[in-house]
Amino acid sequence: MEAPAAGPGGAERYFTRWYKPDVKGRPCEDFCVLQHSNRICVITLAEAHPLLQSGKTIKSINYQISANCSRLQNKVSGKSKRGAQFLTELAPLCRISSSDGEEYTIYSCIRGRLIEVNENILSNPTLLQEKPSTEGYIAVVLPKFEESKSVTQGLLTQKEYEEVLLKRRNSSS
Amino acid sequence: MRNLGLSLEKDDIVQLKEAYKWIIHPQLAEELGVPADGKSLFEVSVVFAHPETDEECRFLATTCPDCFKPAKNKQSVFTRMAVIKALEKIKEEDFLKHFPCPPSSPKNLCDALEIQCNNGAVFVAGRYNKYSRNLPQTPWIIDGERKLESSVEELISEHLMAEFKADSFNFSSSGREDVDVRTLGNGRPFAIELVNPRRIHFTAEEMKRLQQAINNSSDKIQVRDLQLVTREAIGRMKEGEEEKTKTYSALIWTDKAIQREDIALLDDIKELKLDQKTPLRVLHRRPLAVRCRIIHTMSSEYIDEHHFRLHLKTQAGTYIKEFVHGDFGRTKPNIGSLLNRTADILELDVESVDVDWPPTLDN
Numbered sequence: 151m152e153a154p155a156a157g158p159g160g161a162e163r164y165f166t167r168w169y170k171p172d173v174k175g176r177p178c179e180d181f182c183v184l185q186h187s188n189r190i191c192v193i194t195l196a197e198a199h200p201l202l203q204s205g206k207t208i209k210s211i212n213y214q215i216s217a218n219c220s221r222l223q224n225k226v227s228g229k230s231k232r233g234a235q236f237l238t239e240l241a242p243l244c245r246i247s248s249s250d251g252e253e254y255t256i257y258s259c260i261r262g263r264l265i266e267v268n269e270n271i272l273s274n275p276t277l278l279q280e281k282p283s284t285e286g287y288i289a290v291v292l293p294k295f296e297e298s299k300s301v302t303q304g305l306l307t308q309k310e311y312e313e314v315l316l317k318r319r320n321s322s323s
Numbered sequence: 324m325r326n327l328g329l330s331l332e333k334d335d336i337v338q339l340k341e342a343y344k345w346i347i348h349p350q351l352a353e354e355l356g357v358p359a360d361g362k363s364l365f366e367v368s369v370v371f372a373h374p375e376t377d378e379e380c381r382f383l384a385t386t387c388p389d390c391f392k393p394a395k396n397k398q399s400v401f402t403r404m405a406v407i408k409a410l411e412k413i414k415e416e417d418f419l420k421h422f423p424c425p426p427s428s429p430k431n432l433c434d435a436l437e438i439q440c441n442n443g444a445v446f447v448a449g450r451y452n453k454y455s456r457n458l459p460q461t462p463w464i465i466d467g468e469r470k471l472e473s474s475v476e477e478l479i480s481e482h483l484m485a486e487f488k489a490d491s492f493n494f495s496s497s498g499r500e501d502v503d504v505r506t507l508g509n510g511r512p513f514a515i516e517l518v519n520p521r522r523i524h525f526t527a528e529e530m531k532r533l534q535q536a537i538n539n540s541s542d543k544i545q546v547r548d549l550q551l552v553t554r555e556a557i558g559r560m561k562e563g564e565e566e567k568t569k570t571y572s573a574l575i576w577t578d579k580a581i582q583r584e585d586i587a588l589l590d591d592i593k594e595l596k597l598d599q600k601t602p603l604r605v606l607h608r609r610p611l612a613v614r615c616r617i618i619h620t621m622s623s624e625y626i627d628e629h630h631f632r633l634h635l636k637t638q639a640g641t642y643i644k645e646f647v648h649g650d651f652g653r654t655k656p657n658i659g660s661l662l663n664r665t666a667d668i669l670e671l672d673v674e675s676v677d678v679d680w681p682p683t684l685d686n
Contacts, residue, residue: 184606186603229609231611265606284649284665285649
């Protein structure tokens, strides 16, 4: 008997991974969007993100992204998720500061309705670093039905992202 | 009427359709040579048109305009609800200005537009087993394309539709399982409403043969306890969906190696409370909510360092797959958190659906 296809975490079997590297021109601030076959997307940090490198300690995670907007106040109701905060690709989801004084903004990367942000990482920030692709996810977003195919147009496939990583390694060496 | 010293209650006024039935029933009975029964399963509907009557309520639009707002779904603004509302609002003097009481006699006859004959629905219940891991409960069609061949409901209903000579069916069951989940044990209770059946009398023998025919036609499903039931009986089945326990058997994989001692703790956990957020795999079509569910008992069977089988007895409505893999930590606790590992579910079987309906037959 073999291990499940996508590796650990059975939920991942049904997800396609899409990537957005160097968001807003910031080097290595890469995100990974897990797109389920039912069009629900989970926003996560990609392995290369500075916050996931050894030595980084997370000091705080803040879902209050502006004076008027806290992602924690997002309330959705019904099947169509009415009342959800609508996100564009560069809408900030949260701000994370590390103990070395750095500040990182996590972006949505896709257009859609914000369904939920992960409150578990507020009480347990190490979850974000230990399991960024599963329990340490950032948010769940539901793209519009009409946009469900086009929503990943601005993102890279796993293969394309691996080429980006290769280029980075070659240029730094 | 008050002026005449007569007092009328609502029930004193004969509804037009009652008067019609009083006249027509004896005439039909004589013509067809059968008794007319207002509660029969064979229903004849006659649709009449009378434009004069349709116009009658128009004056209400001028006296109570705010009761009649056009809505996109309605053909006419003069819905039953809107007219009732206006009649409650309008003052008696205003009403009498526009409409005489008693009403004047109609000038024209009405027209019979159509006659429809319908047989009342009959209900067939039973329990089904599902042995395929590739069979949806209802047909799986996206954009007009069928994604998987057949379905539980089609395999069962096909034969029933043919024997009962019905126009269509409505399939319901006490809960349901995913495409890749088998249903073992006594099976899951189901009920099928056969709409407008042309044949409704079947002996117990004939039902048994019908059951056999269904079972011979497919190895993906099997049915038992097939019987005719009443509409009221269906309630027992739906009660089962929400209240009764289910037992399952899951084949679980873990990332880090396990020894027998590592999973023994699961056997001792009783009445485990779970908080399950709406699973991501159904979140596109269900509201976001947290449901509290209970795992009553668990029993583990060690297989090897990365696999074990878990038997569980749970409250109705528990998402088993999510309890095993945790659904990104959105089901808490989960097998992963209990064993301090990453776990995944490889196979799931329903071992029993603990509802005692329909009555067990001597199959």
